Amino acid sequence: MRSPVLNPAVSDFALDPALAASSLAVASLPLCDVRLIDDARFPWLLLVPRRSDAVEIVDLAKADRALLFEEITAASAALRAATGCEKLNVGALGNHVRQLHVHVVARFAADVAWPEPVWGSGAAEPYATADRERLIAALRRQLR
Amino acid sequence: MRSPVLNPAVSDFALDPALAASSLAVASLPLCDVRLIDDARFPWLLLVPRRSDAVEIVDLAKADRALLFEEITAASAALRAATGCEKLNVGALGNHVRQLHVHVVARFAADVAWPEPVWGSGAAEPYATADRERLIAALRRQLR
Numbered sequence: 001m002r003s004p005v006l007n008p009a010v011s012d013f014a015l016d017p018a019l020a021a022s023s024l025a026v027a028s029l030p031l032c033d034v035r036l037i038d039d040a041r042f043p044w045l046l047l048v049p050r051r052s053d054a055v056e057i058v059d060l061a062k063a064d065r066a067l068l069f070e071e072i073t074a075a076s077a078a079l080r081a082a083t084g085c086e087k088l089n090v091g092a093l094g095n096h097v098r099q100l101h102v103h104v105v106a107r108f109a110a111d112v113a114w115p116e117p118v119w120g121s122g123a124a125e126p127y128a129t130a131d132r133e134r135l136i137a138a139l140r141r142q143l144r
Numbered sequence: 145m146r147s148p149v150l151n152p153a154v155s156d157f158a159l160d161p162a163l164a165a166s167s168l169a170v171a172s173l174p175l176c177d178v179r180l181i182d183d184a185r186f187p188w189l190l191l192v193p194r195r196s197d198a199v200e201i202v203d204l205a206k207a208d209r210a211l212l213f214e215e216i217t218a219a220s221a222a223l224r225a226a227t228g229c230e231k232l233n234v235g236a237l238g239n240h241v242r243q244l245h246v247h248v249v250a251r252f253a254a255d256v257a258w259p260e261p262v263w264g265s266g267a268a269e270p271y272a273t274a275d276r277e278r279l280i281a282a283l284r285r286q287l288r
Binding site: 055056057058065066069072073076077080087088089090091092093094095096107114115116117119120 | 199200201202209210213216217220221224231232233234235236237238239240251258259260261263264
C-alpha cells in the first residue's frame with residue numbers, strides 16, 4: 001500500500017535544536033508550535049511555524065502569513081491573561097537562529113531588563129518545576 | 145454650518161513627539177504613517193497606526209489589525225528591495241514610547257550591532273542629506 005500523500009512543507013519540519021533546547025512545548029496551533037522559553041525572569045513565548053526553511057515572515061505563503069498573524073494575536077492575549085503583564089513585546093529577529101520564530105514576551109516595569117528588550121539581557125534562569133507547570137497550564141487554558 | 149462628522153480615532157491622532165523627532169516621513173498607508181529612523185547605521189522603518197491611544201497590537205480593532213499586518217508585510221518587502229538586506233528584524237516593543245509603533249529594520253552581517261538587536265545599540269548617526277533622500281525615494285517607489 002502506498003503511503004498517504006503528505007504536505008512536504010509540513011512533514012519535513014524539524015524544530016531548530018537551539019530553539020528546542022531553550023524552550024518547552026505549550027501548544028500546537030494550526031500553523032505554529034507555541035513554546036515557553038525556560039527563563040523565569042520573563043514570561044516569554046516562541047511561535048514557530050511548522051514550515052521547513054521558513055526564515056522571513058514576508059516570504060511565507062499568504063495564507064500562512066494570515067494564520068501566523070492570528071496566532072501571534074492569540075498568543076499575545078493568552079500570555080497577557082496568564083501573567084497580567086504591563087506591556088507585550090513582539091518580535092521576529094532571527095539573527096542568531098534562522099528558522100522563523102516569533103517572540104511574544106510579557107514585560108513588567110519591575111523586570112530585570114526593563115525598559116530595554118529581553119534579547120541579550122544575560123543568562124536565563126530556569127523555572128522551578130511547580131512554577132513552570134502552573135504557567136504552562138494557565139497558557140494552555142487560555143489557548144484552548 | 146456644522147462640521148462634518150469625523151472619526152475621532154483618526155482625527156485625534158498625533159504622532160508621539162519622540163517618534164517624530166527621530167524619524168522622517170516616507171509614506172502614508174491606509175492605516176499607518178511610514179517613517180525612516182534617521183540613523184545611517186541601520187535602514188530602519190517605523191509604522192505608526194493613526195489611531196489615538198493605541199498601545200498593543202492585540203487591542204486594535206480586528207480590521208485595523210489586519211491592515212497593520214498587511215502594511216508590515218508591504219514595508220518589509222519595500223525595505224528589503226530598497227536595501228538588499230540579509231535579514232529583516234520586525235518588532236513591536238513600546239517600552240520607552242507607548243504610542244503603538246512597529247519597527248522594520250534591514251540587517252546586514254556587517255552592521256555595527258549584528259547579530260544583536262538594534263534597540264539600545266548606541267547613538268544614532270544621521271544620514272547625509274543625499275543618502276537620506278535617495279533611500280526615501282527608493283522606499284517610496286517600492287511602496288507605491
